[in-house]
Amino acid sequence: MNSTALYGDLKGGKLLLAAFVLALANFMVVLDMTIANVSVPHITGSLAVSSSQGTWVITSYAVAEAICVPLTGWLAGRFGAVRIFTVSLIGFTVFSVLCGLSNSLAMLVICRIGQGIFGGPIMPLTQMLLMRIFPPEKQSQAMGMWAMTTVVGPILGPILGGTISDNLSWHWIFFINIPVGIFCAVGAMRLLKVAETPIAKLKVDSIGLALLILWIGALQLMLDLGHERDWFNSGFICALAVIMVIGFVVFVIWEMTEKHPVVNIHIFKHKGFTIATMSLAFAFGAFFGSIVLIPQWLQYNLGYTATWAGYLTATMGFGSLTMSPIVAKLATKHDPRALASFGLMILGGVTLMRAFWTTDADFMSLAWPQIIQGFAVPFFFIPLTNIALGAVRPDEIASAAGLMNFVRTMAGAIGASIAVTIWDDHSKLARSEIVSTMHTESTQQQLVQHGLSPESALGVISSLVDKEALTLSVNHVFLIFAMIFIFAGLIIWLCPKPKGSVGAEHVH
Known part of the structure; x- marks a missing residue:
């Protein structure tokens, strides 16, 4: 991939507008990863499917995106980065429209796969094009702005998703991409032509x-x-x-x-890269699994609206925003293994706090683990990326960054699927255990004495048992996730002590 930049072709206002188009496109794709999380109960309700099927809306997008990320380098080299970027934006917008028009789960999942296929190349291409339009002395500031959109997306996603689902309908979480997609595609055609990369006939594996x-x-x-x-x-x-x-x-x-492999597996021969990527995969699987599970539990069990579930989920973002620049500085001075291990242990701790949640928990006792988690996330993300990319040769960094992105996105999709499956399976087990130890008849009689009919009394008991079973089950999932975080925090010490550091431009 040729990265000789064309500094000077874009100046002043045009340069700023081009940078804004790239950052906004990246923001839209990142936002779409989390915007559906809080809307799953709305989607499952309107399409009459189960909550585990509703999660396909999230996992199908993540998997399609993961498959397309490793192809980005080849596509850009073969057809030109700006062309692929523009086509990706148009495709993403078209599939957003189709997602919003979906009236069955099958259609929605197929359109989410389409969204993921076109969304996959956008994130790496926005990084690459920013590096091409800014002169070297301004590149780190440009990357800082890019990183902010990557962090703000997951914070705004749940709030927007919740507010839109409650006040309009879930279809609008996809329709809001239309003006953004059109604006970015037109902006890319008008402004970024000068940053087009040379094309060559490349073989595809x-x-x-x-x-x-x-x-x-x-x-x-x-x-x-x-x-x-x-x-x-x-x-x-x-x-x-x-x-x-x-x-x-x-x-x-x-x-x-x-x-010319589609995925350069040889990079796994670097011990530092392999262990850091493994640690990241375990941690991100548990992390993504919990951010998919929490909003669903809040809505099904505690009666939260999608909007409030969004607010609670988003409390995590403030810590991430504050700590990202601080951790980036710390990473240059301290052993990144210690920083990553520290972050993962805190994540293990807050997940353990969640394992003791109850059905009558108030907003703040649910929000505290989220807030602390926000502070811990940059501690595992930034140092692990630095360790992994610092362990490979300079000419392998682009492939290694793509491979890490691929593993991370796949781990997230797998984590979400497993979390919802365990939650569902274990709640049935927990329900039968509660029922076997309960004195249903005496409880029913007490409720009848308070003026309920026998059927209503049974209904009340049944819904209480269901809620307790779901809570016990969600606690069980968090206990497993806490162990995974601690395991990920321990294996990072198997990495050799990193020698070189890596430029911030590859930190996602």
Whole structure:
């Protein structure tokens, strides 16, 4: 990928406007990762599907995006970065319209996959194009602005998603992309022509790409459908598991021997990169799983509106915003392994706090873990990225950053699927345990004495038992996640002590 910049072609107001277009495009894509989280109960209600099926709306987008991120470099080299960026924006906007018009779960999931396919290249391309239009002395400020949009997106996502779902309808969480997408696409065509990259006839590893789609598709289908099909008691799920394992093994062997691999697996030979990426995958899986689960639990169980669930979820953002620049400074002076381990241990601690939540918890006792979590997130994100990218050769940094993004996004989708599955399965178990120890008849008689009919009394008891079971189950999931965070915080010490540091431009 040619990164010789064209400083000077864009000056003053035009340069600022071009930078704004790039930052806004990145913001839109990041926002779409979290905007649907708080809207899942609205979507499942209006399409009459279960909460575990509603989560497909989130995971399908993440998986499609993950598959497209490694392709970005090839696409930009083959067709030109600005062209691909513009096409991606148009495609993303079109699929946003279709998502908003969806009237069935199947259509919505297919359109979310389309959104993810076109959204995947936008994030890395906005970074690359910012580096091309700004002179070297201004690049770190430009990257700072880019990083802010990446951090602010997940904060505003739940608030916007909640407010729109409650006051308009969930369809509008997708329609709001239309003006932004059109503005960015027109802006890119008008302003960024001068930053176009040279194109060359590059070979694409089509077999590697086909294998990648095959095994990831099988894995995600297995995770999403396993719960309904009773896991390995279903022939279909067993077939998917076999396809996934064989596909993965063949994919690894193929990519090891391919001259232009779609995913450069050789980078895993660097111990520092492998362990940091593994730690990031575990931590991000648990992190994303909990940010998908919390808004659903708040709405189904505590009677929160989507708006208030959004506010609660967003309290995490203030800590992240405050700490990101501080951690970036600390990372240059202190051992990044210690910083990452510290952040992950705090995340383990706050997740443990959540494992003792009750059905009568008030807003602040639910918000405190979110607020503390916000302060901890930059401690694991920034140092882990620095360790991983500092462990590879300079010419491998672009591939390594793409590979890390891919692993992180996949881990998030897997974490979300597993979280919702365990939550659902364990709540059935918890319910039968509560029922077996309860004296239903005496409780029912007491309620009847207070003026309820026997049927109403049973209904009240049943809904209380359901709420308790869901809460016990959500606590169980958080206990597992707390262990995963602590495990991720410990394995980071297996990394060799990092020697070099990495420029901030690759920190996502």
